[in-house]
Amino acid sequence: MTDARPSAPAPAEAGVRPAVPFNLARYCLAGGADPRKPALLVAEGPDGRIVETWTYGEIIDAVARVAGGFGGYGLARGERVLLRVGNTSTFPLLFFGAIAAGLAPIPTSTMLTDREVDLILADSGARLVVGDGSCAMPTEAGEAIVLGPVEIGRLRAASPADFAHTDADDLAFLVYTSGTSGRPKGVAHAQRVALGRRPMREGWYGLRPDDRLFHAGAFNWTYTLGAGLMDPWSVGATSIVHLGERPPQAWPDLLEVTGATLFAAVPSLYRRILKYGQVAPGRFPALRHGLTAGEALKPALHREWVEATGRPLYEALGMSEISTYVSSGPHVPTRPGSPGRPQAGRRIAVLPVAGEGPDAGQPLPAGESGVIAVHRSDPGLMLGYWRLPQETAAVLRGDWFLTGDVAHFDADGYLWYEGRADDQMNAFGYRVAPEEVERAIAEHASVAEVAVKEAVSGDVSVVTAFVVLNAGAVADVPALEQHAAAHLADYKRPRAWVFVEALPHTGSGKVLRRALRP
Structure with missing residues (x-):
């Protein structure tokens, strides 16, 4: 019988260690x-x-x-x-x-x-x-x-x-x-x-x-x-x-x-x-x-x-x-x-997305985007991925667990989520977080829900917005483009708009971007 524990080392416990036994x-x-x-x-x-x-x-x-x-x-x-x-x-x-x-x-x-x-x-x-x-x-x-x-x-x-x-x-x-x-x-x-x-x-x-x-x-x-x-x-x-x-x-x-x-x-x-x-x-x-x-x-x-x-x-x-x-x-x-x-009590940081170099484990200052990390001392952190030591090691960087989510802190300590690192889009050579674009477009009065992803056609890659309209709203692309221009840098703006009845979601309610099709 194989060992019932994951093959990755367990993170240390923060603060006072609980009494043993603990159930x-x-x-x-x-x-x-x-x-x-x-x-x-x-x-x-x-x-x-x-x-x-x-x-x-x-x-x-x-x-x-x-x-x-x-x-x-x-x-x-x-x-x-x-x-x-x-x-x-x-x-x-x-x-x-x-x-x-x-x-x-x-x-x-x-x-x-x-x-x-x-x-x-x-x-x-x-x-x-x-x-x-x-x-x-x-x-x-x-x-x-x-x-x-x-x-x-x-x-x-x-x-x-x-x-x-x-x-x-x-x-x-x-x-x-x-x-x-x-x-x-x-x-x-x-x-x-x-x-x-x-x-x-x-x-x-x-x-x-x-x-x-x-x-x-x-x-x-x-x-x-x-x-x-x-x-x-x-x-x-x-x-x-x-x-x-x-x-x-x-x-x-x-x-x-x-x-x-x-x-x-x-x-x-x-x-x-x-x-x-x-x-x-x-x-x-x-x-x-x-x-x-x-x-x-x-x-x-x-x-x-x-x-x-x-x-x-x-x-x-x-x-x-x-x-x-x-x-x-x-x-x-x-x-x-x-x-x-x-x-309170959590040790959360935003680290550089790149995992190499002497500063890879150093938290970034407010305003700079990177990958969200949780300190390995947090008692709520998983033991590891079951029987997947390489995948477990891939999400660890020194004393930090990498969530794979990209975000930045503002000057008041609030976190601004920018999407998954693997959802990042490449627009005109710039890395663009879909969450940032979605947040801006969702402010338009006609939009009930929106998701964006990078769509590739031949050699061209464009930011594509999938929009669910509010009841009674019309599909007015020029109005949405004007709204996007007022809130987003040019390279972040959708170049294609797709109007759909509903967005695909996972069982937990998250938008399933990979299921979106132009």
Whole structure:
């Protein structure tokens, strides 16, 4: 059996080292919250009817029983458990139950095909595959043990077990993303990832024990598992999720009925709520503010939400390897167009894009663009890419982890995102960040959404803008060109304009630029 740990060295922990043993599930669930207090509310239907209420006592007991059930399979510490489970309350029980047992769950989207599941199973070497019958399973399980609905019932009925005595640097879970080769790439996170999320609680959420945080995403999305479950549970707050169809016009009622004080979603959902829902400053009165991540928040959308609701909207920038590390929040005023400033306790820098020379590891001054880097001492940083030592080494430069995102800081410490380094366009010999061009074009009143990419035709490469128009707007290229000329240098301006009904997005809501076709 191969080693269950990634082949890359784990980054050191910042600050005070956590007590040993340290278990992520124990940290999130056993923090002393009143066992009678609601930990999880599950709503269903357009009217937001609460169909399940889980107290902290019930959640802890259920997770302990699942951990005991997993323990009956005699697996070694750190063995992987592939989860193929739909968006029900069973998912977090299995996820945290596996971690409580000292195993490493792999949350996966229900939208994956059986071939994609095969690839993840083969790469991860998972010893257990747990499926509830709601989504595709591996076509060939090999040596893995497959558990179905009956076995899930047995897990939940097992005798409870104590939290495993894992260490802070032990593997906690794997998250799979698309690798550069087109094959899935596992991001390995340690138990200490829970500590790396603490700066978000103040720096982004302003999270309190009396909060009710409603996350719009599904359980199997890591944005939901982190912002929707780990973080509220770590402070004794209540998490709210919704099952089934959630039409955008239903969200104002959902927020009101559930008494949500915080709401987390991707920008595109906020845009649809404004378009289709009945939104006014008097709606959902319990809500203090909204949270958004997953894609850039356009200034126009931010402005429209604040004007329509009278409530702030706080953005965060992050990625699977580190979660969020830059944000606005209750103590960091929003600056539309910027995701905010590094969260307190984070060591974030902008380094030269070129990785050679004596200054390659030296942070650039404000105003100079480069690649965003996170110090390797951050406890939220991944252990490495699963069984990919060369790819792990490629994103490390001395004491820094390179995110691959290009940005610059302004004089006040706000970060201005300019896109992915591999999305950079070459226009007349200049490097141009698509995010900068998109931000400028999105300010035009007729533009609902825009994405730009470099399109090559023969020997000619031009910046091409793909535009989704607001309802009732017309495709007026001269007007857009005039707007671009007032906001962008000549070499940054689109030379071609394509009007589309919608932009392609990933499952997490990010614009999929490589799928754009002139």
